[in-house]
Amino acid sequence: MSRVDGVSVVSQWGLLIAKNTALLIMINYYKYFCALVVCFFMTAKSDLFAQSLQVYHSTRSVLNEQRFNYALQRLHSSSGVSPSNNAFGDDGNYGSGDVLLGLSTAENWSKWVPQLLIDSLKTTESYLIYKKNAESPLVILAKDESGLVYGSEQLVRDSLCRRSQVYVLEQPEMLLRGACIGMQKTDYLPGRDVYEYPYTEDLFPWFYDKELWLQYLDMLVENRYNTLYLWNGHPFSSLVKLKDYPYALEVDEATFKKNEEIYSFLTQEANKRGIWIIQMFYNIILPKPFAEKHGLKTQERNRTITPLIADYTQKSIAAFVQKYPNVGLLVTLGEAMEGVGQDDIDWFTKTIIPGVKQGLQAQKSHIEPPIILRAHDTDAPAVMRAALPIYKNLYTMAKFNGEALTTYETRGKWAELHQDLGRIGTVHIQNVHILANLEPFRYAAPDFIQKSVKGMHEIHLSNGIHIYPQASYWDWPFSADKTDERLLQVERDWMWYRAWARYAWRAERSDSEEGAYWSAQLSDFYGITTNQAESLLVALNQVGEISPKILRRFGITDGNRQTSSLGMLMTQLINPYRYGLFTLLYDSEAPEGEMIIEYAEKQAKGIAHHGETPIQVANEIVEHARVATTAIEGLENTAHKNKAEFKRLLHDIRIHEALAAHYSYKVKAAVQLLAYKSSKDIQDLRDAVPDFEKSVTAYKTLTDLTKDTYLYANSMQTKTRKIPMRGIDGAYKHWQQMLPVFQTELQNFKASIDSLSLAGEDTEEAVKLLADRQVDVKSALQFVPLKKGAKLYEDQELVVTHLANELTGMNAVVINSEEQKLEGTTLRFENDQPVKVLVGYFNNTDKVFAPKPVLEIDATANDFGQAEAKVRNAMRVQYMPMLDIHTYSFPAGENVLKIPKGEVLILGFVQDTELSSPYNADVENQGDDMDDLFGYYQETKL
Structure with a gap:
């Protein structure tokens, strides 16, 4: 068999078959030829259109030449026309192949644009793209050069130059x-x-x-x-x-x-x-x-x-x-x-x-x-x-x-x-x-x-x-x-x-406008059908409710010291004040509603609930996740563009399903076990176990979904991060690191139930007195032993009325309250061993009191380990608010502690190994906070 001019000639076959074969081949070549001709004319038409499109610009009133030239550059990059010698003249005869560009106040544009539209360009960055009909020029006008940039961008992006009529008037709402x-x-x-x-x-x-x-x-x-x-x-x-x-x-x-x-x-x-x-x-x-x-x-x-x-x-x-x-x-x-x-x-x-x-x-x-x-x-x-x-x-x-x-x-x-x-x-x-x-x-x-x-x-x-x-x-x-x-x-x-x-x-x-817009965006980005994009949009909007609801109804703070995607300890859910609850989160950054502890208390007392409740949100986040995962069923292999990113996006949606389940079960367990505070019935604790177990199972799923897909949960990996676990030196930044914590927490809780069953109600332990540590104080200060009735002010007759037993005998500094309010205190001292300084902050936000160290407003608020109250409800002074003790750790050597202006007390020095875990002294007997039920993870009290 030989090939001549691209046609197969089979010598052994009859002439008729050869002719038919040649005819079929010619027909096929003819089809390809016609297609090439069509492509040629379409391309030529496009090129001819591009070549006929001329941009004429007016530089009158232009103040920012760089920005104006950038707008021109965007147009020319689309049309293929060089910017040289295309100055606008109001006596020009402009038509369908022309684009006119300039500031609205620079020329008399009313020949091509209704004056009413020109006059509407009043705010900075506003712009108008207008073409009356197929024979008219396309005009881009703006209040300023930024508006011309935006107008040029939109013309290029939306291919407006190919339309016979155009009317776009835009101005920003946010300046x-x-x-x-x-x-x-x-x-x-x-x-x-x-x-x-x-x-x-x-x-x-x-x-x-x-x-x-x-x-x-x-x-x-x-x-x-x-x-x-x-x-x-x-x-x-x-x-x-x-x-x-x-x-x-x-x-x-x-x-x-x-x-x-x-x-x-x-x-x-x-x-x-x-x-x-x-x-x-x-x-x-x-x-x-x-x-x-x-x-x-x-x-x-x-x-x-x-x-x-x-x-x-x-x-x-x-x-x-x-x-x-x-x-x-x-x-x-x-x-x-x-x-x-x-x-x-x-x-x-x-x-x-x-x-x-x-x-x-x-x-x-x-x-x-x-x-x-x-x-x-x-x-x-x-x-x-x-x-x-x-x-x-x-x-x-x-x-x-x-x-x-x-x-x-x-x-x-x-x-x-x-x-x-x-x-x-x-x-x-x-x-x-x-x-x-x-x-x-x-x-x-x-x-x-x-x-x-x-x-x-x-x-x-x-x-x-x-x-x-x-x-x-x-x-x-x-x-x-x-x-x-x-x-x-x-x-x-x-x-x-x-x-x-x-x-x-x-x-x-x-x-309807937004549904169509975002579906089109998703369809274009991922190469999926409109129906598939609509389903994906449903999922994204549903998932978008989960993390906001979790934090606003269960969280400790709106600050970055909490990484809520890593979960929360049970004590953080049932005793948030121990962790420095930032109440603005609930009072301002959430709908009216109840915290977990409020909800549980009302349940115990039979009081009606109001607003958004923890159980409501626990159910809603699971439902959001269910709707989202249902919406993406069958979408896994549908993307034709950005396929890897599409899979990662779908995976994130499934991650949220596990995250929602974890929180939902754990919150329900928290509400159940809080019933024990009032009932003292161990069965209330036992009834919390099933949901507690399910929360850990869901967290195991969350860990499996993230172990190979994410490097970390939180990008701030410093000592400032405290919730769910302290993040110093990049610790506890991944779900794999947190899973053993939650597993141990559950095991400890089960063991505590068993211990309570055996021990009965008499589980109170004797409190160990704190040992006052002597240091060489360089300032001229007067000290007084702490006890009920002690007078801690040199300019007031107020005395201590309530005091945690373990603080008895500590040497507290006698304070001049007026000087402290106006100047603060600088305490210079030398110590041969590491120590903690005990500083008492009053639980009141009035400006007369020194502000507590709060990481939400002061990134250095934990430089000495002082951010967390180590002894809550530790003491009360006559006519004053309850006082919490925060501790400042210092190494051996010469040190300086600066206390901010406002009412505050310095309650003594202890060895740095003391008060390693926070607790509630509860000097007014408001009730046990139940934290001991969850034990320790390594050296951290849960």
């Missing part, structure tokens, strides 16, 4: 719409404290990756974000040099030059896209070399403002503003300062704002960069009242749901704070912060997010939004997924960024 990136790490650097991370390639190699920055900035502009916040403790010592303080620089010369180059690159590329860079910093944090030279700490909760510290900080800010004029500042006055007080006002108005003004003067500019004041551990309304007369471009920011996402309808004091800030007259920004309760799983629930943004407007009177990464903030740019190559958050969590941006732009959208 500031931003995302943040943390220049932070999962753990502290050696010899440094929280937030202290210089900008270096070793610590942040991604910071110097221009391609990654462009990818991220493009994501922001595509979603119409206009601000990007960079969070760091003290960035100035990595970005500017000071003539008066050259030793303050924290990076070497080569790194400093790289920092200058990349920071300039970032600000310029952001500016093109209509994005403000906002540099965040905490106060007061000092550079390590500066602090060491002057014998200071880098940060100190009760630091006194000195001329040296103020001068350094003011000059740092001035140099930064002079060098980077297009960068705003986000100011945190809390945590590394005393907190609420006059110091905050003075620091903001006499150091920070003068520094900004000094920088503006140096660059001979009158354009004030934005300064955003965080309402975090400060009296923001008071600070703003003092600052507005001297600086106008001010904004406020406060956390939406603390460091979590719990509800879209806040109430109580937290809502009132937002409302006060919203009424000041400047833009108030919502900070969707940390999202500790969502880590590490994917969260893509448009319904919850849309309702949240509506709540921001309607309840918080807010007109700006700032969102954190959806998970793994401390591990940017990577997610926690356990994959061969680490996943980028910007890619994994695309739907998170898109949803917040969509509703920040416009929150009021119908359910």
Whole structure:
């Protein structure tokens, strides 16, 4: 057999067969030829259309040339037309093949666009895309250059140039719409404290990756974000040099030059896209070399403002503003300062704002960069009242749901704070912060997010939004997924960024519109059918209710000291005050309802329940999970795009099913065993065992689902994390580490039931007296032995009325209450062995009392192990609130303890090995907290 010109010739066969064969082949070739011809003409038509599409632009009234040129670049990248010599002229004869672009006030556009539509472009960033008919030019007009960028982006994205008629009029509801990136790490650097991370390639190699920055900035502009916040403790010592303080620089010369180059690159590329860079910093944090030279700490909760510290900080800010004029500042006055007080006002108005003004003067500019004041551990309304007369471009920011996402309808004091800030007259920004309760799983629930943004407007009177990464903030740019190559958050969590941006732009959208929009987004991203996408959307919205409900009805705190995806100890459910319950979570960041302990007490007393109850939520989260997993049945192998990510998303939904089951069973067990408090019937404890066992079984499933898919649950892996277990040195960050804890907890509980059955009711143990430890106190202080009737104040006649027996005989410091309220106490001492200092804090939030160490507002609140009350309800002084004892641990040597201003008592020194586990002294006999039923896991009391 031979082949000639592509036709097979079979010599042995008849002529007819050969002719028929040739004919069939010719027909097939003819079909391919016709297809090629069609493709040619379609391509030619497309090319001809592209070549005929001309962009004509007006530069009149343009102030930001970089941004204007970027808008043109986006158009030209789509049309294939170079930008040269295409200036607009109002006498031009423009038609269907033309695109006109310019600012609405620059030209007389009414020849092509109705004047009524032109006049509607009143707000910044508003834009109009209009084409009257097939013969008319397509016109993009905007109030400013940012609007032109957004208009160009939408024209390219939606292929609007191919339509015969176009009418798009858009304007944002929220004026500031931003995302943040943390220049932070999962753990502290050696010899440094929280937030202290210089900008270096070793610590942040991604910071110097221009391609990654462009990818991220493009994501922001595509979603119409206009601000990007960079969070760091003290960035100035990595970005500017000071003539008066050259030793303050924290990076070497080569790194400093790289920092200058990349920071300039970032600000310029952001500016093109209509994005403000906002540099965040905490106060007061000092550079390590500066602090060491002057014998200071880098940060100190009760630091006194000195001329040296103020001068350094003011000059740092001035140099930064002079060098980077297009960068705003986000100011945190809390945590590394005393907190609420006059110091905050003075620091903001006499150091920070003068520094900004000094920088503006140096660059001979009158354009004030934005300064955003965080309402975090400060009296923001008071600070703003003092600052507005001297600086106008001010904004406020406060956390939406603390460091979590719990509800879209806040109430109580937290809502009132937002409302006060919203009424000041400047833009108030919502900070969707940390999202500790969502880590590490994917969260893509448009319904919850849309309702949240509506709540921001309607309840918080807010007109700006700032969102954190959806998970793994401390591990940017990577997610926690356990994959061969680490996943980028910007890619994994695309739907998170898109949803917040969509509703920040416009929150009021119908359910049908949103169902169609998100189904189309999911269908396009994963290559699944519309019906499959609709089912997936149902699952995502259902799963989006689970973690918020878990935390708001069962949790200890909205802060990142709790990782709720890891579960909770039984004592955390039944005795939350032992763990420093942050009551704002229940009073403001949850619907009206009941805590577990309230629910159980009402059950025992036969009192009617109200609002959202623990048992209700325990049932609801399981139902959310059931609906979600049912919705994704049969979807496993349906994706034609992003297949691996699709499988990971479905896996996350199944993970939530196990998480919901674990919490549901454990909460039901908690309610059941709490009945024992009033009944003293051991059967109530026995009846809790089945659900307790099921909770551990569900947790085993959760562990199996996560062991090969996630590296960790929580990205903050420091001593600050306390719940469910202390996370020092990265401990207890994975479900595999927590499973043995929960198994032991259950075993201990069963053993306790057996012991109670044998011992009867007489299980009370004798309390051991604490041994007072003698130290060499350098301050001139008077001491008094603790006992009932002891007088602890030199300026008041108040005496001790209730005292835990084990405290009897301790040597307490006699306090001058007025001096303590005005100045606080600095206690200097020397000890030859490690010791704990016992400090009594009153259980009252009135400003007359010293504030307890609280990690939600002070990241250093556990530096001495003081965050957790070691002895609760330990003592009462006449006419005063109940007192809890917190302990501060110090090594051998010379030490200093600074006590904040406000009523507080110093109750003595003990060996550091004492009071290793917290307990309730219950000096007013309010009832046993049942904690001993759960024993220990290794050395940790459960």
